[in-house]
Amino acid sequence: MVVLQKNHDCSAELREVSLKATPxxxxxxxxxxxxxxxxxIATILKELKKKKIVAxxxxxxxxxxxxxEKNLVREIHFREDKTRYELASKDDHHHLLCQECGAxxxxxxxxxxxxxxxxxxxxxxxxxxHSLEFFGICKNCQK
Amino acid sequence: MVVLQKNHDCSAELREVSLKATPxxxxxxxxxxxxxxxxxIATILKELKKKKIVAxxxxxxxxxxxxxEKNLVREIHFREDKTRYELASKDDHHHLLCQECGAxxxxxxxxxxxxxxxxxxxxxxxxxxHSLEFFGICKNCQK
DNA sequence: TAATATATGCAAGTAACTTGCATTTATGGT
DNA sequence: ACCATAAATGCAAGTTACTTGCATATATTA
Numbered sequence: 001m002v003v004l005q006k007n008h009d010c011s012a013e014l015r016e017v018s019l020k021a022t023p024x025x026x027x028x029x030x031x032x033x034x035x036x037x038x039x040x041i042a043t044i045l046k047e048l049k050k051k052k053i054v055a056x057x058x059x060x061x062x063x064x065x066x067x068x069e070k071n072l073v074r075e076i077h078f079r080e081d082k083t084r085y086e087l088a089s090k091d092d093h094h095h096l097l098c099q100e101c102g103a104x105x106x107x108x109x110x111x112x113x114x115x116x117x118x119x120x121x122x123x124x125x126x127x128x129x130h131s132l133e134f135f136g137i138c139k140n141c142q143k
Numbered sequence: 144m145v146v147l148q149k150n151h152d153c154s155a156e157l158r159e160v161s162l163k164a165t166p167x168x169x170x171x172x173x174x175x176x177x178x179x180x181x182x183x184i185a186t187i188l189k190e191l192k193k194k195k196i197v198a199x200x201x202x203x204x205x206x207x208x209x210x211x212e213k214n215l216v217r218e219i220h221f222r223e224d225k226t227r228y229e230l231a232s233k234d235d236h237h238h239l240l241c242q243e244c245g246a247x248x249x250x251x252x253x254x255x256x257x258x259x260x261x262x263x264x265x266x267x268x269x270x271x272x273h274s275l276e277f278f279g280i281c282k283n284c285q286k
Numbered sequence: 287t288a289a290t291a292t293a294t295g296c297a298a299g300t301a302a303c304t305t306g307c308a309t310t311t312a313t314g315g316t
Numbered sequence: 317a318c319c320a321t322a323a324a325t326g327c328a329a330g331t332t333a334c335t336t337g338c339a340t341a342t343a344t345t346a
Contacts, residue, residue: 020312022324041302056326061303063324077220079274081334082302096268107262112275115253119277123248125239128279131222132255135274139267163343165293184333199295204334206293224303225333 017070027053028063029072037104038076038084038095078133094132100141107134160213170196171206172215180247181219181227181238221276237275243284250277 010029011021019025027048032039039047041060048055064085067073076084078097093108110132119125153172154164162168170191175182182190184203191198207228210216219227221240236251253275262268 015313020323022312024325057302058304058327059325065304075222077222079218079220096262096266098268099271105266105268107266110255110258112253112255112258115255116277119239119250123239123250124282124285125241125248125277126280126285127239127277128242130275130277132275133273134259134262134268134270136271137269142267142269158344163292165343167294200333201296201335202294208335 013072017072019066019070023053024048024055024059025063027051027055028060028067032073032085032087035086036106038086040080040082040084042082044085074129076133077131079135094134096134096136096138098138098141099135100137103138103140105138156215160215162209162213166196167191167198167202168206170194170198171203171210175216175228175230178229179249181229183223183225183227185225187228217272219276220274222278237277239277239279239281241281241284242278243280246281246283248281 010026010033013029014021014025028044031044031047031051035047041057041064044060044064045055045057048060064073064083067085068075071088073085074088076086076095078084078095091108092110093106094110096105096107098104112130112132116127116130119127153169153176156172157164157168171187174187174190174194178190184200184207187203187207188198188200191203207216207226210228211218214231216228217231219229219238221227221238234251235253236249237253239248239250241247255273255275259270259273262270
C-alpha cells in the first residue's frame with residue numbers, strides 16, 4: 001500500500017533545484033507555504049520545534065541562503081536588524097508594516113511597471129528586482 | 144572682524160531640533176550634505192577622520208539615532224547587514240543599487256501616489272513612509 | 287564664568303549571522 | 317538492498333553591527 005506522504009511536493013521541489021530533501025529543509029519549505037507574512041529565522045526555529053523538528057540556527061541560516069540562491073525564497077528587509085523570508089513563488093507583491101503592532105499585510109498589483117520602463121530607458125539600468133515597503137499605522141491601531 | 148564660520152548652518156540646524164552643536168555632530172551633518180548616496184557608519188567614521196574629526200563608533204551610532212528621531216536623516220536598508228543614512232531634507236526619491244559594482248544612483252519622481260491612495264482607501268492603512276529600492280545592473284557594468 | 291544638562295569615550299554586552307571541522311545522512315549506482 | 321560519496325548538519329568559535337552603563341568632558345544658559 002502506498003501512503004501519500006505529507007510534503008511530497010516539497011521534496012520534489014528541492015530535488016528540482018538539486019538540494020537534498022532533508023527533514024529540516026522540507027520542514028522549512030512547508031512552513032513557508034503555510035505562512036502568509038515573511039518570517040525571520042528565530043520564528044522559523046520556533047515553528048519547526050512545534051513540529052518536532054529541532055535544528056541548529058546555523059543550519060537554518062545556511063538553508064535560507066541556499067534557498068535564496070536557488071530562487072526558492074526571497075529576502076525581505078524591513079527597518080529591522082534581521083532578515084525575513086517569503087516564498088519567491090508568491091506574486092510580485094509588497095507589504096504594509098504597522099509600526100504600532102508589527103502586523104504585516106500584503107498588497108498586490110503595485111503598478112510600478114511604468115516607473116520601471118522609465119528607469120530602463122532613462123538610466124539604462126537593468127532591473128533584476130525591487131523592494132517596496134510601506135510603513136505606518138494599520139486600521140486596528142488607528143482606533 | 145567677523146569670520147564666517149564653516150558649517151554655521153549645521154549648528155543652527157542642530158539647535159533648532161534642540162541638539163547641542165558639537166564638532167562631531169556638525170561634521171556628520173555637513174558630511175551628509177556633501178554626500179550624494181546614502182552612507183553607512185563605517186564610511187562616516189572614515190570620512191570624519193579625513194577631516195581630522197576622530198569619533199567613537201558608539202557616539203556616531205547614537206548621533207545617527209538622534210538624527211533619525213529628529214527627522215534630520217532617514218535610514219536606508221539595502222539588502223545588507225548594515226544601515227545607511229541620508230538627509231531627510233532630500234526629496235522623495237529612491238535608489239538604483241548595482242549588484243555588480245555597488246554603485247548607487249538616485250531616481251526621483253516615483254509616481255506611487257496613486258498606489259498610496261489605493262492603500263489608504265482600500266486597506267485603511269495610514270502611510271507614514273515607504274521605501275522603494277531597485278536592484279540590478281548599472282549602465283557601466285552591463286558592458 | 288559658573289552651573290548643569292547633555293555628549294562623548296571606553297569597555298563590556300547583545301544579537302544576527304558566518305565559518306571550520308568532525309560527524310551524519312540522502313541519494314545514485316551496483 | 318546496500319554501499320560509496322558528496323553534501324548536510326551540529327557544535328563551537330569568530331565576526332560584525334549595534335547597544336548600554338558609567339565616568340569624564342563639553343556646549344549652552346543664566
